[in-house]
Amino acid sequence: MKRIPKQEYTAEFKEQAVKRADEVGNIARVAEELGLVEQTLRNWAKAAKAAKAAKAAKAAKAAKAGKLNPAGAKQITAEQMELSRLRAQVVRLEMENEILKNVFRGGAPSRWKETRVLPTLA
Numbered sequence: 001m002k003r004i005p006k007q008e009y010t011a012e013f014k015e016q017a018v019k020r021a022d023e024v025g026n027i028a029r030v031a032e033e034l035g036l037v038e039q040t041l042r043n044w045a046k047a048a049k050a051a052k053a054a055k056a057a058k059a060a061k062a063a064k065a066g067k068l069n070p071a072g073a074k075q076i077t078a079e080q081m082e083l084s085r086l087r088a089q090v091v092r093l094e095m096e097n098e099i100l101k102n103v104f105r106g107g108a109p110s111r112w113k114e115t116r117v118l119p120t121l122a
Contacts, residue, residue, distance in 0.1 A: 018048045
């Protein structure tokens with residue numbers, strides 16, 4: 001018995017074949033038009049459906065986990081990112097100012113009060 005060599009198809013060809021089968025609604029007819037074995041086209045369609053479902057599940061999982069920009073989320077503009085960064089900087093600087101105010105109101109922290117400054121030789 002003579003063995004038929006295995007055919008290799010590009011990913012683009014497979015995608016177009018599956019898309020055409022979805023449009024027509026008849027896998028057998030599209031497979032015949034393209035010169036494919038019907039089961040081959042069915043396998044491609046099944047794999048494409050599974051990949052699409054996995055992508056949707058991954059996007060849903062990312063959205064549930066609260067990750068930034070999951071699929072279908074609003075894109076954050078550069079201005080929004082800058083505004084967020086500046087707001088965080090304002091909060092940090094206000095905290096630093098409050099700490100410095102407390103230091104000057106009450107004097108130096110207790111661990112610094114015990115430190116003596118040696119007189120300089122003139």
